[in-house]
Amino acid sequence: MGKRVGIVAVYQTKYEESKPYLHIHDLAYEPIKEILKISGLKFVGDGTGIDAAIGASQDHWDGYAISSKLYQDQIGGHLRPESRVRGDGAVAVFYAAMSILSGHYDTIIVLALAKESQVDGRLVESFGFEPNYTRMLGLDFLSAAALQAQNYIDKYGISPEQAALVVVKNRRNARFNPVAQAPADIEVQDVLNSPMLSSPLRELDTKPTSEGACTLILSTEEKVKKWTSKPVWIEGVGSCYDSSFLGDRELAEPRSLTSAALQAYRMAGISDPKKEIDVFELSEYTSYQELLWAEGLGLCEKGDGGKLVQSGATEIGGEVPINPSGGLLSGVPVNVAGADRVIEAVLQLRGEAQGCQVEGAKVALAHGTMGPCGQFHQIIVLRRGY
Amino acid sequence: MLKLPLKIVNEDPLVLQGKIYLDYAYYVGPIATRFFTDLRDRGKFFGIRCGECGITYMPPRGTCGRCFGKLEEWVEVAPQGTVISHTITYYPSVCHPVKEPIVYAIVKLDGADTGLIHMLGDVEPSEAYSGMRVEAVFKEKREGNILDIKYFKPLR
Ligand SMILES: [Zn+2]
Numbered sequence: 322m323g324k325r326v327g328i329v330a331v332y333q334t335k336y337e338e339s340k341p342y343l344h345i346h347d348l349a350y351e352p353i354k355e356i357l358k359i360s361g362l363k364f365v366g367d368g369t370g371i372d373a374a375i376g377a378s379q380d381h382w383d384g385y386a387i388s389s390k391l392y393q394d395q396i397g398g399h400l401r402p403e404s405r406v407r408g409d410g411a412v413a414v415f416y417a418a419m420s421i422l423s424g425h426y427d428t429i430i431v432l433a434l435a436k437e438s439q440v441d442g443r444l445v446e447s448f449g450f451e452p453n454y455t456r457m458l459g460l461d462f463l464s465a466a467a468l469q470a471q472n473y474i475d476k477y478g479i480s481p482e483q484a485a486l487v488v489v490k491n492r493r494n495a496r497f498n499p500v501a502q503a504p505a506d507i508e509v510q511d512v513l514n515s516p517m518l519s520s521p522l523r524e525l526d527t528k529p530t531s532e533g534a535c536t537l538i539l540s541t542e543e544k545v546k547k548w549t550s551k552p553v554w555i556e557g558v559g560s561c562y563d564s565s566f567l568g569d570r571e572l573a574e575p576r577s578l579t580s581a582a583l584q585a586y587r588m589a590g591i592s593d594p595k596k597e598i599d600v601f602e603l604s605e606y607t608s609y610q611e612l613l614w615a616e617g618l619g620l621c622e623k624g625d626g627g628k629l630v631q632s633g634a635t636e637i638g639g640e641v642p643i644n645p646s647g648g649l650l651s652g653v654p655v656n657v658a659g660a661d662r663v664i665e666a667v668l669q670l671r672g673e674a675q676g677c678q679v680e681g682a683k684v685a686l687a688h689g690t691m692g693p694c695g696q697f698h699q700i701i702v703l704r705r706g707y
Numbered sequence: 708m709l710k711l712p713l714k715i716v717n718e719d720p721l722v723l724q725g726k727i728y729l730d731y732a733y734y735v736g737p738i739a740t741r742f743f744t745d746l747r748d749r750g751k752f753f754g755i756r757c758g759e760c761g762i763t764y765m766p767p768r769g770t771c772g773r774c775f776g777k778l779e780e781w782v783e784v785a786p787q788g789t790v791i792s793h794t795i796t797y798y799p800s801v802c803h804p805v806k807e808p809i810v811y812a813i814v815k816l817d818g819a820d821t822g823l824i825h826m827l828g829d830v831e832p833s834e835a836y837s838g839m840r841v842e843a844v845f846k847e848k849r850e851g852n853i854l855d856i857k858y859f860k861p862l863r
Contacts, residue, residue, distance in 0.1 A: 341720040341722070342720045384725060384727065441800075441801065443798075443800045443801075443802065444800070444801055444802060447800075447802040452731075452733045453733070453735050453736075453739045453766070453853075454739070454766040454823075454824070454853050455824055455853070456802075457804060457852060457853050457854050458804060458811070458824060458825065458826065458853065458854075459800060459802035459803040459804050459809075460802075460811060460824065461800065461802060463798075464794055464796045464809075464811055467794035467796065467811075468792045468793070468794050468811060468812075468813060468824075469792070470794075471792045471793060471794055471837065472791065472792035472813075472837070475792065475837040475838075516797075517795075517797055518796075518797060518798050519794045519795065519796040519797065519798065519811075520794050520795040520797075521794075522794075564772055566764075566766070566768070566821065567813065567822075567824055568765070568766075568791075568813050568815075568821050568822030568823055568824055569764070569772075569821045569822075572792065572813075
């Protein structure tokens with residue numbers, strides 16, 4: 322990138338299994354009102370405030386066609402520019418960065434939100450499969466992720482105990498994250514004793530139902546420097562899709578993740594991610610996925626994800642800390658997940674991650690994913706700018 | 708006229724129960740039409756081959772994602788194949804076509820290079836394994852869709 326885009330401010334609601342008293346526009350209102358307060362910015366189009374808004378949500382999850390209409394007024398979309406990313410919030414951050422780099426807008430607010438408890442999520446996911454050959458089989462993202470996990474076990478001998486270590490690490494890390502939904506002081510045996518949902522995935526191996534929202538304000542280098550004393554820069558971005566036919570893919574080889582990561586590493590000038598990136602916030606919808614994503618990012622050799630977590634390298638004090646925030650396994654909503662990873666990365670780089678702080682973190686990687694078994698991946702590499 | 712399916716089901720918090728009714732008539736297109744017709748009428752599997760990439764796709768589709776080539780070369784593949792991965796799904800879902808537990812599997816049919824997603828049957832779920840050789844069992848009354856394959860059973 323010639324010019325730079327930075328983060329002005331971030332805000333997360335508390336994540337909870339359900340927020341029954343809130344309409345989607347109430348859910349949107351809190352993180353927008355709060356981020357305006359923190360940043361001191363307003364929705365004005367004269368160059369002194371927020372020029373445009375980008376939301377991240379999905380119609381099927383929200384139960385409304387073009388569901389960004391549900392929060393258009395809250396996000397500053399009244400008689401002003403507003404657009405929406407269908408899906409993961411990390412992509413909304415990517416689009417915001419591109420819009421700013423294009424020179425068309427200087428300052429953009431990003432909102433990601435979901436109320437998962439309003440709908441049967443498995444049914445929503447089943448619509449993610451093409452109707453000709455797959456949908457009638459009743460697969461959803463959980464049973465698909467189970468096919469992936471089993472393939473990973475068969476190929477590399479990953480054990481359920483190794484996968485359970487991811488859950489233990491993340492749920493324990495979440496104890497220090499004030500917005501985390503499900504912090505827990507659990508042991509491997511608790512994971513192995515939880516109900517089997519779709520082998521080899523047990524209940525605790527999977528992301529719980531979650532609700533919440535988060536916001537970010539991004540702007541040009543000049544304005545970020547003016548508006549915050551703790552700038553964080555977006556240094557590298559990359560995204561990639563794998564085949565939409567599950568059976569076309571090598572499920573235990575996240576090649577679209579590797580491709581997205583290599584684009585982002587190249588842009589950020591990173592040649593050895595293990596050494597040059599201090600903290601990783603990944604979208605692990607299952608325990609096994611965190612191991613697979615670590616492999617795909619080049620943090621260990623193929624098939625060594627289990628050994629990596631066993632070695633303690635992915636703990637907060639380890640060589641490659643992954644999900645010090647507690648990650649998705651501690652409860653972060655779909656669509657919010659990737660944007661929330663960016664926010665957790667920003668908090669790390671600002672030294673504001675409280676009990677889950679990775680000391681001296683200067684470079685962080687945030688990851689979002691969409692589609693069954695990580696079909697699409699979005700990588701965002703961020704650097705501390707002060 | 709369709710009655711709007713919205714009703715209050717809880718007072719505190721006030722909850723409006725809704726449902727989105729959308730009937731679709733999906734046109735499956737010429738490729739899937741031929742695939743399902745062969746499956747229904749002859750109990751045969753046809754994949755489609757990309758000569759450029761040397762890949763026989765199952766299920767068949769009209770273009771090759773790798774080289775952007777139009778695919779036209781139909782290749783018969785065997786009703787037998789190998790399980791690439793599988794899972795035993797225990798939780799209930801309104802989407803499931805049969806009663807749980809369901810053994811879902813990715814099956815690579817002999818002669819195809821990509822896997823078909825389906826179910827396993829005639830097997831104790833715990834005895835299913837990746838690498839298992841299986842064979843398609845067809846429904847007696849076939850309608851021209853993917854469930855014309857009842858399941859894949861172990862090849863004995
Ligand atoms: Zn080709």
